[in-house]
Amino acid sequence: MGKLVGGLALLSLALFMVLGFVRADVDPLALRTMVALLIGAGLPAAGGVWLLARYRGVGSRIEHRREQLRRDTLEAEILRMAGRHDGRLTAVEVAGELAVPTTTAEELLNELMARDMADIEITDSGLLVYTFHDVRHLSEKESARGLLES
The missing domain is CATH 1.10.10.10 (Winged helix-like DNA-binding domain superfamily/Winged helix DNA-binding domain)
Incomplete structure (x- = not known):
């Protein structure tokens, strides 16, 4: 259950960060903006997807196949x-x-x-x-x- 809650929380955080970048008065094509967006939204989104995949049993299926x-x-x-x-x-x-x-x-x-x-x-x-x-x-x-x- 913790993986589900953690995954959803990270995806919510990523969405919140994307909305913040969209509403901010910054140049969207600037390198520093893209890097900040990647760190601020991309990493939490990737972590959330990873946790949700683990929650759905992707890792356990791989372990089962390996066994x-x-x-x-x-x-x-x-x-x-x-x-x-x-x-x-x-x-x-x-x-x-x-x-x-x-x-x-x-x-x-x-x-x-x-x-x-x-x-x-x-x-x-x-x-x-x-x-x-x-x-x-x-x-x-x-x-x-x-x-x-x-």
Whole structure:
């Protein structure tokens, strides 16, 4: 709420300053008048617009996009890792190689599992192993045929 009030206050101040310059008996084309108008009205107006944009969530949308790009990059790295590890990974391997916390690695692996890109298996000792079925069968792509061919 403070961003909204601050933005509106700065825009009001800028408008007040512009009206003052319009009513003043000064040469509007003089350099000092233009500089004074820029400082007196332009800077508050820019600050007000910036605060209103932040209030409307422009910055948070950029942060959301940045976070989504980060997660997409990490998922791509996990798939690359799966290719190097015969399609089988643990959360500890992912965390160690990507330098992320184990909880983040587990979240990413569970998201891939939820999107049906991975399955989960468990060893006799209780270790969770994420298997990437498509990655495990990449070697078969050379023998692929058309859908209607038998």
